[in-house]
Amino acid sequence: MTRMTRALTTRALTTWALAMAGAGLAVLALAAPPSEAAFIKRDFLMRSCAAHEGPGPADCTGYIVGVADTLQAAPDSGICVPESMPIRSLREAVAGYIRAHRDGPDTDAAPLVRAALRSLYPCTK
Structure with missing residues (x-):
């Protein structure tokens, strides 16, 4: 694997991982029940x-x-x-x-x- 191919592969994997993490957070946010603001007492x-x-x-x-x-x-x-x-x-x-x-x-x-x-x-x- 050349240096350029390795760099592209690393970049693609990083982009994919960030996209999956973002999608996971979006699913969690949609699944969370609405809540009222709670201030520290x-x-x-x-x-x-x-x-x-x-x-x-x-x-x-x-x-x-x-x-x-x-x-x-x-x-x-x-x-x-x-x-x-x-x-x-x-x-x-x-x-x-x-x-x-x-x-x-x-x-x-x-x-x-x-x-x-x-x-x-x-x-x-």
């Missing part, structure tokens, strides 16, 4: 943040960093997390703030993360 986030193993710590970190990144992208968010802030420190600070301000019934976590970020990392310009 405060108590779920706090359980995730308190976990020491399993997916909890990653879920907690991903959620908090995702909210922080989204809010900081807005020019008037009032949130300025230092670029040198380690992600783990950010997670621990926000989770600590939410734990300390855990009044009332379980509610959506995003507004609580936003309140924590605004309180902990206000822009001082």
Whole structure:
């Protein structure tokens, strides 16, 4: 087999594999029952943040960093997390703030993360 034939064969196999994966995902998407939007709640986030193993710590970190990144992208968010802030420190600070301000019934976590970020990392310009 020449180098060109091998390259074409590899490219064809890759294209075929991607097409089959896409078709499989389409079938799964069509087979899935419709669902309502489910937002992350405060108590779920706090359980995730308190976990020491399993997916909890990653879920907690991903959620908090995702909210922080989204809010900081807005020019008037009032949130300025230092670029040198380690992600783990950010997670621990926000989770600590939410734990300390855990009044009332379980509610959506995003507004609580936003309140924590605004309180902990206000822009001082």
